[in-house]
Amino acid sequence: MIKALMARLYQKYRTIPFPKGRPPALPERFRGLPSVKINMCADGCKTCIEICPTGAILQNHGLQIDLGKCLFCRDCEEACPSGAIRYGNDYRLAVRRREDLTLYAGREELKLAEEFDKRMKSILGRSLQLRQVSAGGCGACEADVNVLNTVGWDLGRFGIQFVASPRHADGILVTGPVTKNMELALRKTYEAVPSPKIIIAVGACAISGGPYIGREEVSDGMIADIPVDLFIPGCPPHPLTTLDGLLRLTGKIRERAKR
Amino acid sequence: MSGEERKFTQIRNGGAIPLESLPPWSVPDFISQLGGSLGNGLRVVSYFGTPGAKAGETWLYAVLALDAENKLFAGRTLVTEGGFPSLAVDYPQIQLFEREIAEQFGLVPSGHPWLKPVRYRRSWNGADAWNRPAGAEILPGAGNFFRVEGEEVHEVAVGPVHAGIIEPGHFRFQCHGENVMFLEIALGYQHRGVEEAMLGGPDKRTLHFAETLSGDSTIAHATVYSHLVESLTKTKKNARAQVINGVLLELERLANHTGDIGALAGDAAYLPASSFCGRIRGDFLNMTALVCGSRFGRGAVKPGGVGFDIDEAMRAELLRRLDAAEKDVVNAVNLVWDEQSVVARFEKTGTLTREMALELGVVGPAARAAGLSRDVRYDQPLGIYRMVHVPVSTYDTGDVFARAYVRWMEIRRSVEFIRDQLHSLPEGFRTALPGSIAKHSFAVALVEGWRGEVCHAAVTDGSGTFARYKVVDPSFHNWPALAYVLRGQEISDFPLCNKSFNLSYCGHDL
Numbered sequence: 001m002i003k004a005l006m007a008r009l010y011q012k013y014r015t016i017p018f019p020k021g022r023p024p025a026l027p028e029r030f031r032g033l034p035s036v037k038i039n040m041c042a043d044g045c046k047t048c049i050e051i052c053p054t055g056a057i058l059q060n061h062g063l064q065i066d067l068g069k070c071l072f073c074r075d076c077e078e079a080c081p082s083g084a085i086r087y088g089n090d091y092r093l094a095v096r097r098r099e100d101l102t103l104y105a106g107r108e109e110l111k112l113a114e115e116f117d118k119r120m121k122s123i124l125g126r127s128l129q130l131r132q133v134s135a136g137g138c139g140a141c142e143a144d145v146n147v148l149n150t151v152g153w154d155l156g157r158f159g160i161q162f163v164a165s166p167r168h169a170d171g172i173l174v175t176g177p178v179t180k181n182m183e184l185a186l187r188k189t190y191e192a193v194p195s196p197k198i199i200i201a202v203g204a205c206a207i208s209g210g211p212y213i214g215r216e217e218v219s220d221g222m223i224a225d226i227p228v229d230l231f232i233p234g235c236p237p238h239p240l241t242t243l244d245g246l247l248r249l250t251g252k253i254r255e256r257a258k259r
Numbered sequence: 260m261s262g263e264e265r266k267f268t269q270i271r272n273g274g275a276i277p278l279e280s281l282p283p284w285s286v287p288d289f290i291s292q293l294g295g296s297l298g299n300g301l302r303v304v305s306y307f308g309t310p311g312a313k314a315g316e317t318w319l320y321a322v323l324a325l326d327a328e329n330k331l332f333a334g335r336t337l338v339t340e341g342g343f344p345s346l347a348v349d350y351p352q353i354q355l356f357e358r359e360i361a362e363q364f365g366l367v368p369s370g371h372p373w374l375k376p377v378r379y380r381r382s383w384n385g386a387d388a389w390n391r392p393a394g395a396e397i398l399p400g401a402g403n404f405f406r407v408e409g410e411e412v413h414e415v416a417v418g419p420v421h422a423g424i425i426e427p428g429h430f431r432f433q434c435h436g437e438n439v440m441f442l443e444i445a446l447g448y449q450h451r452g453v454e455e456a457m458l459g460g461p462d463k464r465t466l467h468f469a470e471t472l473s474g475d476s477t478i479a480h481a482t483v484y485s486h487l488v489e490s491l492t493k494t495k496k497n498a499r500a501q502v503i504n505g506v507l508l509e510l511e512r513l514a515n516h517t518g519d520i521g522a523l524a525g526d527a528a529y530l531p532a533s534s535f536c537g538r539i540r541g542d543f544l545n546m547t548a549l550v551c552g553s554r555f556g557r558g559a560v561k562p563g564g565v566g567f568d569i570d571e572a573m574r575a576e577l578l579r580r581l582d583a584a585e586k587d588v589v590n591a592v593n594l595v596w597d598e599q600s601v602v603a604r605f606e607k608t609g610t611l612t613r614e615m616a617l618e619l620g621v622v623g624p625a626a627r628a629a630g631l632s633r634d635v636r637y638d639q640p641l642g643i644y645r646m647v648h649v650p651v652s653t654y655d656t657g658d659v660f661a662r663a664y665v666r667w668m669e670i671r672r673s674v675e676f677i678r679d680q681l682h683s684l685p686e687g688f689r690t691a692l693p694g695s696i697a698k699h700s701f702a703v704a705l706v707e708g709w710r711g712e713v714c715h716a717a718v719t720d721g722s723g724t725f726a727r728y729k730v731v732d733p734s735f736h737n738w739p740a741l742a743y744v745l746r747g748q749e750i751s752d753f754p755l756c757n758k759s760f761n762l763s764y765c766g767h768d769l
Contacts, residue, residue, distance in 0.1 A: 004531045007594050011535050011587065027545070029552030029567065053464045071467060073558055074566075132424040136451050138765050139426060140474025140555045146424040150537035164422035181379060181399040181448045182427060185419045211467040217380070217452035235557060236474070 015154045019253050023240055026089055030238070031072040033090040038062045038105045040084035048076035048085055054204070054213050060104070067093060067110070068101040068207040071235040094232045094245025101207070101231060113230055115251035120196060124170050125250050127159045130200070131169035131193065135186050136218055137176030141203035141236040145173065148239055160246055166190075171198035171229070177205040177218035190226055198229040200246075203236050210235060267292060267323065267334035272639040275490040275702035278718070281320075281335050289336035290344050293321050297350040301325050301332070302620050304705065305714050306356035308364040309727040310384060311337055317364045317384070319343065320729075322703055322716060326638040331703065342367035342388075352620025355739060361388035375402055378447035378768050383455070400429045400445040407433040407440050415750060419448045426764035434750055442745040442753075444738055449768035457728035461488060461562075461696070469715075470557055473732055473766030478504075478511040478547075479708030480730075481560040483715045486641055486704035488562035491719065492693035496642065498685040500564040505643035506577075506680050507547060507559050509673040512709035514543035516624075516666040516673075517588055519761050523663050524595050526755045527604040535591035542584040546577055564690030569681075578681055585674050592667055605660035609744040609756035612657055619743065622736045623711020624669065625760055627653045628661035635707035642706075649676055662759040696723040708733060710763065732766030 016024050026032075041063065049057045056069035057076060063084075077085045094113045095101055103110070116125060134142050148155040149162065163169050166189045178186060190199070201222050204210030209220035222228050232245045247253040265288075268281055284292065297303070305322040320335045336343075345368035347354035357368035359377045365386025368374065374388070379399040382388070391397065399419070406414070413434050419427035427448040433441040453468050469484035470477045482504055489496060496504070521536025544554040551559035551567045558566045569577065595601055611621065616629035626633045634651045636644040652668035654661040696719055703716045711733030720726040741760045745753060 003597055004594055007531060007535070007590050010590055011538075014538055027549045027552060029550070030548065031552050051463060053467050071557070072553075073467065074552075075463070131420075133420055134424075134426045134449075134764075136449050136765065137426065138471040138474035139763060140471070140477065142424050142426065143475060144554065147537075147541060149424075150541065151534045152538045152541055162424055166420075176449070177451060179448065179450055181450050182419065184398070185427065185448065189420055205471075211464055211471055212451050212456070215452055215456055217450055217455075235471075236555065238554070 014152050015157075016152060018240070018243070019247055023091070026091060026238070026240070030089050030091070031074060031087040033093060033110065034065060034070070034077075034085060034087045034103070035108060036063050036065060036103065037084045040082045042082055045081065047079050047081060051075050051079040054208070054211060062105040064102055064104040066102050066208070067233040068098060068231060069204060069210070069213060070233060071204055071211065073235070091238055091240045092244050093234065093237065093241050094230060094248060096230060098207070098228070098231060101233060113245055113248040115249060115254065120198070121251055123196060124198065128246075128250055129161050129163045129168055129170050130173045131166045131171070131189060132162055132173045132175070133182075133186050133189050135174060135176040135182035135206075136179035136212070137203065137205060141175040141205070144236045144239050145175070145202060145242060148243055153239060153243060155243070158247060158250065158252060160250070166192035167194070169193050169197075171200065173200040173202055174206045174222055175202050177209045177212040177215075177221055178223060179218050183219060183223060186223065199226055200230040200232065201228045202232045202242060203234060207231050207233060265292070267296065267321070267332035270331050270333045270703060272331055273486045273490050273641045273704045275697055275700045277697075278699045278701055281333060281701055284334055284336045286336050286338055286343055289319070289321075289334060290346065292334060293323075294346045294349065296323050296332070297346065297353065300327070303353050303356060304331070304712070305703070305716050305729055305731045306353060306360070307716070307727070307729040308360045308366065309718050310364075314384070315339065315386070317366055319360065320701075320716070320718070322714070324639065326633055329638055331639060333701065333703065338366055342369050344369055345371040347371050351618050351739070352736070355735060373405075376447065378450040380447070380450055399447045404431045404443050404445070405433070405441055409435070411435055412440070428764050430753075432745070432750055432753075437749045437751065439745045439748050439750050439753070442742045444742050446738065446764060446767050449765040451765070451769065453769045454728055454730060457725055460725045460728070466561060472730060472769070473734070473763040474555055475515055476511065476708045476710060476713065476732070476763065476766065478507045478556040478560055479706055479713045481556070482508060482642070483704045483706045483713050485560055485562045486706065487702050487715050487717055488693055488696070490702045490704065491696045491700060491717065492562070493697075494563050494691045494693040496564055497687060497689040497691065499568075499688050500690065501643045502680050502684055503550070503565045503569055504560055505647070506677050507550065507556055507565070508706070508708070509677050510543055510547045511556060512673050513670060514540050514547070515709040515761075516670050517543060519758065520592055520595065520663055520666055522758050522761075523605070523659065523755065524601060526758050527601045529595065529598055529601045532591050532594045535587065535594075539584055539587050539591060542580065542587070546580050546584070549573065549577065549580075561690070562693045568688040569684065574681055574684065578678065581674060581677055581681075588670060592670070595663070602660060604755070605663055606656070606658055608659040608752050609748060609759060610656070610658045611740055611744050613655070615743060616657065616740070619740045620736050621740045623707070623733045624665045625662055625737055625740060626711070627651065628665045629657035630655040635705045635712050639705050641704065643680070647676065647680070659755055659759040698723045710734065710761070711737065730769055732763055734762040734764075734766040737762055738767055
């Protein structure tokens with residue numbers, strides 16, 4: 001017992017001060033919100049479009065990047081002959097609508113997730129119980145969601161918890177490209193959650209299929225007829241990105257923090 | 260009989276050979292050579308089908324290891340009709356491989372005692388080993404489970420969706436009161452078709468498939484994939500890149516082993532160690548992120564080199580963080596060994612004897628905890644492990660305690676390895692661009708991931724692309740061992756046993 005107490009002193013208090021204090025430092029090589037300087041693109045150059053493994057980059061009145069498909073792999077940045085694409089270190093990426101994940105000339109910043117409407121906020125704002133369903137996820141998104149329960153992040157202090165039954169849940173957090181073999185289980189879980197309920201799609205797979213986009217064994221992310229309330233892109237998203245999204249949704253972060 | 264003399268072809272880990280140097284065997288000779296080898300102490304590394312040139316033809320490839328002599332062997336045969344004899348009754352380590360061949364190519368392994376699908380999907384060639392109608396839906400987990408009958412016997416079904424943040428799978432327990440008589444595990448829910456997606460590669464997506472085969476083993480799978488492409492393109496990874504690759508692989512081991520020991524403490528309701536380890540695991544992940552920007556090592560390892568160099572400042576920072584994390588993890592994990600009630604909970608729970616580990620073909624820490632000296636880094640070294648030997652950590656009780664303790668010994672070894680390697684980083688960072696893939700070739704690469712042996716094998720076609728890409732995650736070898744150790748345990752021991760193996764669902768389901 002005395003050893004455990006000594007260890008407790010030695011290991012110190014480790015919960016991050018965020019969101020009241022500063023977010024934890026991210027590594028220099030962290031890949032967050034990309035920026036595209038279209039005026040730097042060479043005429044007719046399609047290098048990034050061709051190299052992107054998931055087709056996240058399109059030519060549509062200038063370049064578009066769909067962060068819902070983006071793996072943040074840097075293949076485009078490395079291939080770009082003129083240095084027009086750069087991954088920055090802005091970790092804030094969560095949005096409420098699928099189309100808000102697309103960046104193009106004139107929209108270099110994301111329209112970050114807004115909080116619930118008044119009714120939902122009164123029901124779920126102070127206590128949000130989630131059921132997690134992995135539907136073909138590789139384990140990386142799952143692990144970096146799970147890490148929010150460790151002492152460093154302590155998700156419970158925001159009233160957000162993961163529960164063991166859909167009947168106890170206010171919503172589902174989905175990871176993975178939704179394999180055909182998980183479609184039924186996901187649908188049943190969704191139906192078992194009492195209304196009103198929210199759906200959160202975490203990671204490129206759950207949003208668009210990610211690396212498995214277009215493969216016949218998956219349904220390219222969340223089943224089309226189930227509405228998604230929060231999209232958190234990444235492969236996998238950093239825990240800070242996920243936490244930021246959850247706190248924006250529940251109204252615990254409102255302002256656009258300064259860069 | 261000349262068949263007595265003939266042996267499977269010896270191959271090299273990380274070596275590519277022309278297909279013609281793997282002379283075909285007749286099916287009976289192949290099966291008898293395979294069975295004879297397994298009887299002589301070789302073990303199955305990989306055993307898989309590949310489409311033949313004509314419709315209805317399937318090649319079977321076997322890759323075997325003779326760890327004691329650090330040797331690998333491969334052989335192949337062409338099956339032209341219906342099926343092939345099963346060896347599963349005599350050699351249970353091969354049973355899941357045979358079921359996989361049945362599911363993917365519609366070949367019936369005759370005499371298989373429990374021929375069920377592995378992933379619940381259609382075959383690659385339209386043939387069906389279970390004669391299911393062509394249009395019928397295949398539901399995961401469908402079909403009969405092994406049942407124990409009796410008045411007081413009951414069945415407990417768990418999953419596919421589990422209580423925590425974890426991948427899906429279905430567990431069917433046959434119980435008498437609290438006592439588990441039998442557990443059968445049905446997987447396949449995570450099946451994304453990665454092997455099928457690899458066909459025709461390598462292309463711009465292939466590395467990303469490898470990296471997401473099992474997310475917690477991103478570095479291990481990316482490393483094996485890179486070795487395979489390097490061997491098929493005769494590309495040499497430069498010395499500094501090899502060292503960085505090794506450092507990343509050991510960081511992956513550190514993060515996962517630390518997390519596992521913490522989770523085991525948590526399942527024994529010992530929260531101090533569980534909380535501390537959960538956080539320290541993050542420190543190791545953040546060291547990986549320092550090198551490559553991603554906590555899971557996405558983009559860190561690629562064919563021909565590594566994605567990122569470690570400069571002088573980063574080297575110093577890594578060493579500083581390694582020292583700090585080592586102190587923290589020693590402090591946290593020693594709490595577990597000092598707490599008698601936790602150790603008592605671990606001891607004699609979920610025991611896998613050495614004999615059963617051998618029979619089931621178990622790999623990784625689970626095998627070493629049962630007293631088997633089985634570690635790819637030592638038995639079939641590749642990359643940096645050819646130069647630097649990591650001592651093999653074993654224990655002999657085969658229970659949850661042993662699996663936890665082997666992880667602990669490996670944490671100590673990995674810290675030493677990383678420290679030594681960072682102190683002696685060779686000069687000259689370079690990434691080689693792999694050229695074209697050798698045509699009509701066969702290549703195998705093995706790496707010891709934190710969970711055990713990761714094996715990728717490839718067969719290339721006449722245009723230098725993958726005609727077959729076979730992945731064996733260590734989980735594929737070890738899932739049956741988890742089901743086995745539950746026999747005679749209480750059902751409440753399941754979480755602890757499960758965590759002590761900590762197997763990948765998607766690595767199995769592919």
